[in-house]
Amino acid sequence: MPDPLNNSYYAATANAWDAQPAFAGEGEYDVAVIGGGFTGLSAALACAEKGLKVALFEKETVGFGASGRNGGQLIPGLRWSMREIDEEFGRERAQAIFDLAYGAVGRVKDRIARHGIRCDLKAGHLEAAYKPAHFDAMQRDAEFLAKEFGWESEIVQPRDMGRHINGGGYHGGIYDPRGGHFHPLNYALGLARAAKDAGVEIFEHSPSWLGDANARYTIMATDNWMQDLDPALGRYTIPIMNYNIATAPLTNWQDYLPSDAAVADSRFVLNYFRLSADKRLIFGGGEKYVQAPPADIAGFVRKHIAEVFPSLANTPIDYAWGGAVGVTMNRLPHMGRKGNVFFAHGFSGHGALVTTLAGELLAEAVTGTMERFDVFAKLPHRPFPGGKLFAQPLATLGLLWYALRDRL
Numbered sequence: 001m002p003d004p005l006n007n008s009y010y011a012a013t014a015n016a017w018d019a020q021p022a023f024a025g026e027g028e029y030d031v032a033v034i035g036g037g038f039t040g041l042s043a044a045l046a047c048a049e050k051g052l053k054v055a056l057f058e059k060e061t062v063g064f065g066a067s068g069r070n071g072g073q074l075i076p077g078l079r080w081s082m083r084e085i086d087e088e089f090g091r092e093r094a095q096a097i098f099d100l101a102y103g104a105v106g107r108v109k110d111r112i113a114r115h116g117i118r119c120d121l122k123a124g125h126l127e128a129a130y131k132p133a134h135f136d137a138m139q140r141d142a143e144f145l146a147k148e149f150g151w152e153s154e155i156v157q158p159r160d161m162g163r164h165i166n167g168g169g170y171h172g173g174i175y176d177p178r179g180g181h182f183h184p185l186n187y188a189l190g191l192a193r194a195a196k197d198a199g200v201e202i203f204e205h206s207p208s209w210l211g212d213a214n215a216r217y218t219i220m221a222t223d224n225w226m227q228d229l230d231p232a233l234g235r236y237t238i239p240i241m242n243y244n245i246a247t248a249p250l251t252n253w254q255d256y257l258p259s260d261a262a263v264a265d266s267r268f269v270l271n272y273f274r275l276s277a278d279k280r281l282i283f284g285g286g287e288k289y290v291q292a293p294p295a296d297i298a299g300f301v302r303k304h305i306a307e308v309f310p311s312l313a314n315t316p317i318d319y320a321w322g323g324a325v326g327v328t329m330n331r332l333p334h335m336g337r338k339g340n341v342f343f344a345h346g347f348s349g350h351g352a353l354v355t356t357l358a359g360e361l362l363a364e365a366v367t368g369t370m371e372r373f374d375v376f377a378k379l380p381h382r383p384f385p386g387g388k389l390f391a392q393p394l395a396t397l398g399l400l401w402y403a404l405r406d407r408l
């Protein structure tokens with residue numbers, strides 16, 4: 001039966017990929033990577049490039065999780081601004097975090113170029129202010145980022161927003177030419193192809209549990225499924241369901257997004273959208289804090305399209321899908337080590353770029369180089385309170401409060 005959450009534009013336009021065999025229980029490896037999303041694929045590829053013998057286990061098919069379903073928005077940095085990071089951790093750590101988090105853009109572009117990955121990469125990301133106060137804060141953050149870390153982006157005054165977007169009534173924004181957007185599933189498949197070419201053995205339809213492969217090291221890259229492998233680690237994230245649609249191709253796309261940039265607004269429960277290669281509007285909006293999808297995903301997202309582009313309120317929707325965003329308490333990625341097991345998860349909606357880097361840091365850590373890995377591994381984290389039964393409801397209450405605050 002087709003997965004009701006994966007009637008995606010991405011699955012329908014995926015590049016050719018040969019199905020990989022299921023694991024037959026044989027083989028000896030240096031590294032077992034569990035999870036075939038961006039994190040696991042990047043880690044496996046980087047480990048193989050270091051000369052290690054690697055097996056990657058994916059319980060479904062490559063890109064099945066968030067990596068094959070996301071909004072495709074390439075947003076440089078983390079969920080925290082560099083101003084917040086600098087205030088919290090001091091300049092020395094902030095500089096190290098900056099180097100990695102913003103350097104992640106180059107890691108993805110390098111993989112795409114080096115392996116010839118066809119994933120419709122386009123330049124330009126706009127963060128759009130939902131309220132005037134958001135624009136004030138964005139400008140301060142952008143100025144700080146440019147002055148203190150040398151990362152220049154363009155402050156777009158409200159009167160100039162029409163260069164990028166006609167709709168939404170936004171109060172200005174920040175345009176980052178180094179950000180952009182891509183076809184995430186085709187990026188994942190491209191990484192998988194590169195990993196195979198580098199010697200990684202990929203097993204699909206092969207759920208793996210810690211220790212069932214004969215490997216010296218294990219990398220856990222299962223994001224929202226971490227609790228199945230290690231319940232204690234699983235408590236550091238909760239899944240937040242998020243839904244996307246793709247319209248039929250728009251002939252008049254310039255009327256809506258003339259610069260073809262990806263756009264994300266500044267609300268806590270944000271709307272984010274962009275144009276595909278064939279000029280469909282790919283739109284994500286609304287979150288649900290329970291696992292069950294809405295009966296009508298397209299209808300659920302359509303209300304949000306109408307808020308931004310009223311004239312597209314009834315435009316045909318060809319695809320609708322969803323997935324779970326793995327979110328940590330403080331919205332920073334959670335990485336670390338437990339003996340010979342290394343893990344990274346909880347990219348909190350900013351995983352399209354940082355996961356490729358995280359995979360490379362995991363590979364460095366496995367081979368004993370900890371400096372860059374430790375920059376992330378030392379970020380402070382707490383598990384969601386309330387244990388297995390109550391973590392999600394308690395977190396939901398907190399999140400609903402933030403969502404409500406945006407409406408006030």
Ligand SMILES: Cc1cc2nc3c(=O)[nH]c(=O)nc-3n(C[C@H](O)[C@H](O)[C@H](O)COP(=O)(O)OP(=O)(O)OC[C@H]3O[C@@H](n4cnc5c(N)ncnc54)[C@H](O)[C@@H]3O)c2cc1C
Binds near residue numbers: 059063064068072075
């Ligand atoms: C709807 C949606 C929109 C998003 N939009 C954006 C965006 O626009 N920009 C952005 O930066 N980020 C976005 N994100 C977040 C981003 O997609 C994720 O942070 C990122 O893809 C996480 O990659 P990953 O490899 O860590 O996890 P995943 O891609 O989820 O991969 C984990 C894999 O592990 C496999 N697995 C789990 N358990 C086992 C097991 N026991 N054995 C074997 N395999 C197992 C799963 O099947 C899955 O394929 C979005 C996420 C969602 C859901």
